Amino acid sequence: MAKTDTSSPEELMKLDNFLCFAIYSANHAFTRVYKPLLDELDLTYPQYLVMVVLWEKDDQTVGSLGERLFLESSTLTPMLKRLEAMGYISRVRDRADERQVRVCLTETGLTLKEKASAVPRGIIEATGMEPAEIGRLKQEVAALRTLLLR
Amino acid sequence: MAKTDTSSPEELMKLDNFLCFAIYSANHAFTRVYKPLLDELDLTYPQYLVMVVLWEKDDQTVGSLGERLFLESSTLTPMLKRLEAMGYISRVRDRADERQVRVCLTETGLTLKEKASAVPRGIIEATGMEPAEIGRLKQEVAALRTLLLR
């Protein structure tokens, strides 16, 4: 197969040559694949990511969750309130530093992890890719993110 | 460097092993890099994508734009109304088939292409990656999207 020239101004302006669009549309595709799996847990995809972070390490501040997920407090605060209303987490002001809010799993939120344990395999199957290949691509995209955020 | 085992249930549930999260966060990173460049054009990133599609091929229906961008009419309709209000496009019901809306570039919208011509290079520079590598990664991510949407 011949290489496509992607250096001319005209070629540079084509949607199909945009790495950003590949990422953007793959992200939407992932969300759609997750939807039926997460409906079982009553979670949206971003809410699921928050739960994953808390399952890894409980009792975190809004700020540390935001650092981990690359999200602002203006995004997290309403999301966390919804998760709290659902009974999956608790939000409590830190005694020692009242500026911070400590986010913790509830019993229900902790238990949910078992129910969620089938999700990752479901996603891997949906890609139909080999775990090793998934891992490699993940590394490359994560590296790209790092470059973009410099 | 030793390979990381990513097959155990515990490892599968870690955020840093999620391809979807790499994609999700890289997408946000792209949006942030685009922001200052697109502010010059008074466009958001999704609006820019619509304009790119129209610059490639003018006079398209809402449906064809949606197919190209993987977006629903419920997303596009309000976006197109904003682009229309800005004077970049026009929306006219098709004479022959009144169900369809034909989206066309205005003079201003067409002219904007020149002003936008610097954007792709700016993004490529922001990644700091070689064009060939960008192209390869783009292909892989686009292939992933295709797999997910099967």
Added chain:
DNA sequence: TTGATTTATATCGTGCTCGATTTAATAGCA
């Protein structure tokens, strides 16, 4: 031709996302 079905777009409600700003608490310093 009429009635049912399909198609194209729009509308509505919910939730995510950000930037700018606000509020409140802590830390630093004269």
Added chain:
DNA sequence: TGCTATTAAATCGAGCACGATATAAATCAA
């Protein structure tokens, strides 16, 4: 101590994204 600066989270407004539904036009079938 008391004033200022910084920090953490929350609030607000704008825009994106989807699923479910509505509306209206075109197509199909009897």
